[in-house]
Amino acid sequence: MSALRIGIDLGSTTTKAVVLDASGKIVATALERSEPRAGDQAQRMIAELVRKTGAEGAPVIATGYGRKLVPGASKVVTEITCHARGVFAQLGRAGLLIDMGGQDTKAILVDGTGRVADFAMNDKCAAGTGRFLEVILPRLQAPWDKLRGMYQSAPEAVQVSSTCTVFAESEVISLLANGQAVEGIVRGLHDALAERVVALAGRMLEMSKEVMLSGGVANNGAMVDALGARLGAPVTVVPEPSHVGAIGAALTPP
Amino acid sequence: MSLIRRLQYEAADRLAGPMLGRYGRLRALARRSRGKRRAGPPQLQSTRKLKELLTTHYLAGRYADGAVPVAWVTSGFPVEILRPFGFHVVYPENHAALCAVQRQGVQLAQVAEQWGVPRDTCAYARCDIGSTLAQMTPVGRIPRPDVLLACTNICQTVVYWYRTLASLLNVPLFVIDTPYQYGEPDAHAERFVARQIEEAIALCARISGVERDDGALGLVAREAKQASELWGECLAYAKRKPAPWSGFDQFIHIGPIVTLRGLPECTAYYRMLRDELSERARLGIAVVENEKHRLVWDNLPVWFELREMSQLLAREGFNIVVTTYTNGWAETAPMFDEHDPIGSAARVYSRVFINRGMGHRTALLRSLAKEWGCDGVLLHSNRSCKPYSVGQLDLASQLTRDGLRTLVLDGDHLDSRSYSKEQAEGRLSAFMESFA
Ligand code: SF4
Numbered sequence: 001m002s003a004l005r006i007g008i009d010l011g012s013t014t015t016k017a018v019v020l021d022a023s024g025k026i027v028a029t030a031l032e033r034s035e036p037r038a039g040d041q042a043q044r045m046i047a048e049l050v051r052k053t054g055a056e057g058a059p060v061i062a063t064g065y066g067r068k069l070v071p072g073a074s075k076v077v078t079e080i081t082c083h084a085r086g087v088f089a090q091l092g093r094a095g096l097l098i099d100m101g102g103q104d105t106k107a108i109l110v111d112g113t114g115r116v117a118d119f120a121m122n123d124k125c126a127a128g129t130g131r132f133l134e135v136i137l138p139r140l141q142a143p144w145d146k147l148r149g150m151y152q153s154a155p156e157a158v159q160v161s162s163t164c165t166v167f168a169e170s171e172v173i174s175l176l177a178n179g180q181a182v183e184g185i186v187r188g189l190h191d192a193l194a195e196r197v198v199a200l201a202g203r204m205l206e207m208s209k210e211v212m213l214s215g216g217v218a219n220n221g222a223m224v225d226a227l228g229a230r231l232g233a234p235v236t237v238v239p240e241p242s243h244v245g246a247i248g249a250a251l252t253p254p
Numbered sequence: 255m256s257l258i259r260r261l262q263y264e265a266a267d268r269l270a271g272p273m274l275g276r277y278g279r280l281r282a283l284a285r286r287s288r289g290k291r292r293a294g295p296p297q298l299q300s301t302r303k304l305k306e307l308l309t310t311h312y313l314a315g316r317y318a319d320g321a322v323p324v325a326w327v328t329s330g331f332p333v334e335i336l337r338p339f340g341f342h343v344v345y346p347e348n349h350a351a352l353c354a355v356q357r358q359g360v361q362l363a364q365v366a367e368q369w370g371v372p373r374d375t376c377a378y379a380r381c382d383i384g385s386t387l388a389q390m391t392p393v394g395r396i397p398r399p400d401v402l403l404a405c406t407n408i409c410q411t412v413v414y415w416y417r418t419l420a421s422l423l424n425v426p427l428f429v430i431d432t433p434y435q436y437g438e439p440d441a442h443a444e445r446f447v448a449r450q451i452e453e454a455i456a457l458c459a460r461i462s463g464v465e466r467d468d469g470a471l472g473l474v475a476r477e478a479k480q481a482s483e484l485w486g487e488c489l490a491y492a493k494r495k496p497a498p499w500s501g502f503d504q505f506i507h508i509g510p511i512v513t514l515r516g517l518p519e520c521t522a523y524y525r526m527l528r529d530e531l532s533e534r535a536r537l538g539i540a541v542v543e544n545e546k547h548r549l550v551w552d553n554l555p556v557w558f559e560l561r562e563m564s565q566l567l568a569r570e571g572f573n574i575v576v577t578t579y580t581n582g583w584a585e586t587a588p589m590f591d592e593h594d595p596i597g598s599a600a601r602v603y604s605r606v607f608i609n610r611g612m613g614h615r616t617a618l619l620r621s622l623a624k625e626w627g628c629d630g631v632l633l634h635s636n637r638s639c640k641p642y643s644v645g646q647l648d649l650a651s652q653l654t655r656d657g658l659r660t661l662v663l664d665g666d667h668l669d670s671r672s673y674s675k676e677q678a679e680g681r682l683s684a685f686m687e688s689f690a
Contacts, residue, residue, distance in 0.1 A: 065676070080684035116688040118654065120662075121681065203651050 004055040006046060007250025009079065009243070010038050010066030013102025013130060014216060016246040017045050019053045024089055024251060028053050029243055038066035046070075059254035063245050065103075074254040079245045080108055080119050086248030087212055087238050088114030095236070096208035098197055098227070099244065100217035102130045107201040109208060117207075120200055128196030130217045132165045136189060139172050140182050148221030151190055154183035160192045168192070190226035198230055205231075212236045214244040256320050263321035263342075267314035298503065298534075300527040307523060308509050312393040318342035319397035323462040326399040326419065330408040330606055331430065332599040334478045334516040334590075335455050338470035339462040344396055345513045346382040346419075353381050354557035354668040356392050363669060365390075371418075377638040377668035379415035386422055399425050400461050403454065407432040407609040409641045428454055432604045436611040439604065448600035455596075468595075474516040475595035482587030484524035485511045489584055491531040492575040493626050496540035497548070498531055501574030502564040503541065505555045511583045546571035547689055550623050552578045552649070553634035553642050554667040559675070566679060570686045576626040578618065582607055585618075612645050616652050623658055630659040630689070632682075637665070637672040661685040 003022035009015065015034045019027040028049055035041040042062070050056055062070035063082040070076075079099075087097045087110060094112040099105065105128050109117040122128050142150060158180045162168040168189070175185055198205065205211070211231055217223050218241035228235045238244055318324050319342075326344045327333055333343055353359040354377075363377050365384030373380075385391050402425055404416040413429055420427040430450045433443040459466050488507070491498055507527060514520035549567075551574045556563060567573065586605045591598035607618055623631060631653050633646040650660040663681055666672035 065680075078680055078684035078687055080680075081687040081690075115690075116684070118660075119684065119688075121677075202647070 004053060004058040005250045005254070006049060006055060006058050006060045007082070007246040007248065007252070008042055008046060008060060008062050008064075008070060008073075009082065009245035009249060010034065010042060010062065010064040010069065011079075011101055011245070012065050012104070013134075014242065015041060015045065015064070015066070016243050017042075017049055018240075018243050018246040018250055019049050019055050019058070020247065020250045026240065026243075026247070027055075029240065029246075031242055034066070039069035039071055042066070042070045043072075061249040061252045061254060063249040075252055077249060077252050080106065080116055080121075082245045082248030082252065083214065084108050084110045084116045084248065085114050085251050086244035086246070087214060089247060089251055090239055090244070091212065091236070093210070094208070095210040095212045096201060096204055097212045097214060097238070097244075098201065098235075100130055100197070100213070100215040100223065102134075102216065105129050105197060105200060105215075107197070107204055109204045118204055120202065120204065122196075122200060128163065128193055128200065130215070132168070132193060133189070133217070133220070135165050136169050136172055139169065139176070140185060142182060142186055144220060147186060147190075147223075148225060150183045150186040151222035151225055154181070154187035156184060157187040157191050158184035160185065160188040163192060163196055186222065187226075190222045191230070193223065194226040194230040197227060210236060212238050214238040214241040216242050218242075259317060259320040260322070262317040263314055266317050267310060270310050270313050298499065298507075298527070298530055300507070300523070300530050303523060303526060304507060304509060307514065307519060311513065315342060315344060315393070315397050316395040317397075319400075323401075323458075324397045324399045325401050325403050325458075326416075327403040328405050328408060328412045328416070329512055330432075330603060330609075331403050331405040332451055332454075332603050334474045334595065334599060335451060335471065336403075336458055337474045337516045338467050339458045339464045341458065341462065342397060343513065344399065347378050348509065348513050349385070349391065349393070349396065350378040350381040350668060351557050353385070353392060355560070357558050357670075358392055359558065359668040360670055362388065362390060373669075376409070376411045376415070376640075377666060377672075379411055379418075381668055383415070383418055383422070386419060399423060401425060401457065402427040403430075404428075405430040405432060405603060407603050407606050409608070409639070411641075426457075428457055430454060430603075432609055434609055434611075435604060435614075437613065439601070444597075444600045444604050447604050448596050451596050451599055471595040472592040475590045475598065476592040477518060477521055478516040479588060479590035479592070481511060481515055481521040481524050482584055482590070484521065484528050486584030486588065487528050488524060488531055489576065489581060491528075491535050494535050495548075495627060496538075496542065496545035497573055497575045498534035498539055498541060500541045500564060501549075501551050501577045501580065502555070502560055504577060504580040505557075505560060508580050508583065515583075515587075542568045542571065542573040544571045545573050547630060547686075548573055548575045548626060548628045550574070550576050550578070550619060550626065550628045550631045551634065552619065552631065552646065553636045554579055554639060556634065556665045556673060556678075557667055558670055559665075559673070559678075562675075563682070566682060567686070570683075572686055574632065575628065576622050578607065578615075578622065581618075581622060608642055612648065615645065616649060619649060619653060620656060623653070623656075628658070630661070630685070632685075633660060633662045634667075635662050635664050636667050638667055638669060659685070659688060 008017040017030045059074040062073040067076045097108045108119045111117040362384035363380035365388045366380040404412040510520045586602045635643045
């Protein structure tokens with residue numbers, strides 16, 4: 001029996017897996033775009049990690065949208081609980097975690113023991129999620145790693161008033177047609193997203209001293225800046241932001 | 255009114271019930287001999303009687319028009335006043351819920367949408383208008399009304415909904431307006447409501463050709479009071495730990511108190527249910543094995559997901575033991591007074607909780623949680639029912655401050671297109687995990 005444990009997070013856009021050792025240290029990670037046959041993909045990713053780390057027989061805990069599809073998972077837990085557990089393991093303190101994933105954004109109030117005190121999620125709509133940026137950024141030909149620079153260099157934000165992803169896309173097209181600068185639109189888009197997130201977190205913001213950011217979108221510096229600007233205080237980016245859920249899963253007692 | 259029609263109606267009303275009861279018992283026996291058993295505790299015996307009552311009601315309805323006067327009414331209308339005039343009463347809301355349980359609600363709602371009713375309108379209204387337009391119903395046939403009766407104590411939607419029906423069916427509509435009670439009950443407003451009830455009675459007398467009889471009105475008020483009190487007793491059995499029945503059961507067994515209130519069979523039914531629950535409680539039968547956490551439910555149920563949702567919760571030892579919705583029919587009805595049937599009806603129907611301000615709703619949720627020993631509250635944010643869903647975020651904050659765990663769950667009581675099963679189940683699971 002190995003003392004290693006495996007957590008896998010089958011998200012709507014990407015699937016993440018980690019192997020932790022007995023002390024909770026990360027031994028290996030994996031990340032792929034989610035495939036339609038989620039169960040097969042999970043099995044393959046786990047097998048590869050096992051081969052790499054020698055984690056034969058390690059318990060596998062599954063979370064995320066596809067959590068029920070993982071063959072041989074010893075436990076299935078929702079991503080809310082796993083994110084709280086994962087961020088607490090990484091940062092060791094209470095706070096408000098904003099997880100911006102592909103299809104949903106969650107606000108999770110984590111208490112001083114790593115448990116969920118309260119949570120909220122966007123419903124039935126991709127506005128305010130990674131998907132929102134994925135749809136719109138190609139229109140601007142703005143590469144992901146240049147976003148922060150563009151955000152900071154924009155003299156002012158061009159207001160994007162639609163929060164609906166589909167409407168915002170057409171709004172951006174008409175802004176471009178009207179000769180607005182790409183940088184300004186990038187800034188406007190991120191400010192609009194930050195606004196959505198703040199509305200989602202609502203009253204939980206008052207109950208927490210620190211806002212933490214995880215999920216794929218946390219790798220986007222422009223989003224970190226926009227959220228910090230909106231909140232009037234810097235936002236903590238959680239280490240390994242995409243893997244927080246998988247880490248929390250691995251830390252769940254099997 | 256034709257004699258043959260009347261005979262058909264009476265036959266359906268009096269003979270069909272017992273026959274159905276016997277048929278139901280035979281089917282249950284056959285099922286048992288084939289070895290089919292449901293998971294969980296045995297079904298409440300009363301359920302068979304419930305089916306019999308409601309089936310008889312809908313069956314008689316097929317022959318009602320032409321035999322007796324027919325009224326279509328909203329769930330919050332003082333139906334008691336109709337009883338002495340011999341009306342057959344149709345509840346479009348109850349019918350829509352039935353369509354939802356049978357998963358035919360959306361199909362009917364779409365008929366109304368194509369006709370021009372916007373999707374933002376309550377799905378009960380859409381389903382009912384669709385059913386009227388297409389003449390389609392899972393119960394065979396709904397009798398044509400002689401009059402439409404609406405009361406604004408549940409929402410303003412009913413006014414526009416019933417106006418649409420009135421023009422479609424070309425029948426008169428009478429609306430009782432119950433001013434919203436922001437704070438303490440308002441005596442002036444209640445006098446205003448009483449005057450409208452008087453007018454409604456005069457209208458019913460005219461339509462039915464039967465004279466007003468105050469003694470009979472008093473008797474019906476007494477019957478309604480008794481049935482509502484029995485319903486309250488039934489609900490109170492869920493205060494036992496573990497509870498002998500759940501909020502999901504209550505949603506099913508609420509049928510007669512809504513549709514047959516004021517009739518002796520309704521009272522008899524709840525006496526039977528009360529006795530069965532008392533027996534269950536005595537024997538310590540729990541509806542959820544290993545009941546660990548008890549929840550309050552706010553708003554109408556997600557009719558088409560009742561079973562799935564109850565199983566999801568029960569698997570983790572969670573039980574909904576009380577709901578603001580089912581409690582609604584026990585909350586004010588004990589105020590019925592047989593010596594003042596009209597004045598008391600004005601009070602009963604003006605003070606329904608959905609016609610009252612946030613202060614009352616917060617206090618109500620707090621006291622239900624306390625009395626039924628709950629540690630969490632599920633607030634169903636019902637896309638269809640705006641008046642019931644507005645304010646739930648504030649309610650949730652208040653209750654969280656009291657130390658209760660809360661979840662605002664997006665859904666719809668009828669329209670499955672406005673409900674994301676995957677998301678809802680994920681939220682519910684996360685909510686339950688947070689109790690660990
Ligand atoms: S809006 Fe709400 S109260 Fe009004 S009819 Fe629909 S469900 Fe009932």
